[in-house]
Amino acid sequence: MTKLSSRLRTVALAAGVALAAMSTAHAGSMKLGMTTWVGYGPLFLARDMGYFKENGLDVDLEIIEDSSLYMAAVAAGELDGSASTIDEIMKYRSKDLCFKSVYALDDSHGGDGVLVTSDIKSFADIKGKEVAMNEGSTSQFWFEILLKKNGMTNKDVKITNMSADDAAAAFMADRIPVAVTWEPHLTLAKQANKGKVLIDSSASPGVIVDVVELSCDYIQKNPKDVEALVKGLYKANELIKSDQAKAYEVMAKGVGGWLKDPKDFASSAAGVNFYGEARNKEFFKDGKDGEAGKLVTLGGEVWSSMQKLKMDVKYDDIVDTTFLGAK
CATH class of the missing domain: 3.40.190.10 (Periplasmic binding protein-like II)
Structure with missing residues (x-):
């Protein structure tokens, strides 16, 4: 009986080791x-x-x-x-x-967008305006595509380098007429009835x-x-x-x-x-x-x-x- 119990314990131990090895194999x-x-x-x-x-x-x-x-x-x-x-x-x-x-x-x-003051009616109206964005980020990448689509270049605007958060804050404080930013700032601007979202990323899917x-x-x-x-x-x-x-x-x-x-x-x-x-x-x-x-x-x-x-x-x-x- 003792030999059988010992043998069963050995088998159980071996099985446990095998299962542990399987679970830690990767x-x-x-x-x-x-x-x-x-x-x-x-x-x-x-x-x-x-x-x-x-x-x-x-x-x-x-x-x-x-x-x-x-x-x-x-x-x-x-x-x-x-x-x-x-x-x-x-x-x-x-x-x-x-x-x-x-x-x-x-x-x-739709998670990224361009906030503008109420007097800006179209993308063409951005020409000559100061635009806040994070230079070198996806915001600038997207904005460059929008500029080209509308027959413009970055030389047609005055870019001020800010993080997306700071750009939104500057816009909300009336220090900047245009800001390229993302959520939650687009929604917060809408809720505060501050300017408008001129265009968002739903207009350029897959970019x-x-x-x-x-x-x-x-x-x-x-x-x-x-x-x-x-x-x-x-x-x-x-x-x-x-x-x-x-x-x-x-x-x-x-x-x-x-x-x-x-x-x-x-x-x-x-x-x-x-x-x-x-x-x-x-x-x-x-x-x-x-x-x-x-x-x-x-x-x-x-x-x-x-x-x-x-x-x-x-x-x-x-x-x-x-x-x-x-x-």
């Missing part, structure tokens, strides 16, 4: 930096619902309200990657700093697209972790579709800041399109000739015209679709 970690933005909610949703963890990945999400700082952290190896717009990260891509987009999170569909970019070294060394990231985000987007209220509650708490109230999160979320599995595959379909490829080309044209690029960035330099088929 245990990775990833650290990402980003600003406070509603479109990054799915990252927090996947983290807090355990979707990353169930695929063996721990994800640390760090809010850093300056793209130059989180990209510097990526360059220094302190972060594995970031969430940012495609155009934004293009400015940091160089022969010394290699990173690629592995997943598209969202596009701004302001947020992605998760990871360093090339991380991708090469941790393919299972990148696959786990994509799986987790796919599942998070399914929850957004099946139980939006629950998803928004979790994302609001996770993102925090001015989005910590689920009602504010929901209001801001109305200005973005979240990208799930189907949309990712559609967006990156056809490579350099598809939507993503054309956006990279557009980013190259805009930033190179202002000497903002460190290298001639091509589609394959900044995109890796290897993991989008993750199941």
Whole structure:
């Protein structure tokens, strides 16, 4: 009896060790930096619902309200990657700093806009006006596209460099007649009956697209972790579709800041399109000739015209679709 009990304990111990080995067979970690933005909610949703963890990945999400700082952290190896717009990260891509987009999170569909005083009736009326915006940011990228669309250049306006928050504050204080900013400032201006939103990003769909970019070294060394990231985000987007209220509650708490109230999160979320599995595959379909490829080309044209690029960035330099088929 004693021998049998001993044998059973040995078998049980061996089984426990085997199960533990299976559960820890893939245990990775990833650290990402980003600003406070509603479109990054799915990252927090996947983290807090355990979707990353169930695929063996721990994800640390760090809010850093300056793209130059989180990209510097990526360059220094302190972060594995970031969430940012495609155009934004293009400015940091160089022969010394290699990173690629592995997943598209969202596009701004009304979340960015141009605030103007009531006397400005059309985009042409901006000519000669002082415009506050964050130079070198996605706000300037988008504004450059609007200028070109309306037959103008940045020489037709007087650009004052401010953060999106400061630009909105200056507009609300009547110090600036035009401000390129984003939510919640567009809504706050409407609520205060302060000027108007002349145009928002719903007029240019697919131009302001947020992605998760990871360093090339991380991708090469941790393919299972990148696959786990994509799986987790796919599942998070399914929850957004099946139980939006629950998803928004979790994302609001996770993102925090001015989005910590689920009602504010929901209001801001109305200005973005979240990208799930189907949309990712559609967006990156056809490579350099598809939507993503054309956006990279557009980013190259805009930033190179202002000497903002460190290298001639091509589609394959900044995109890796290897993991989008993750199941």
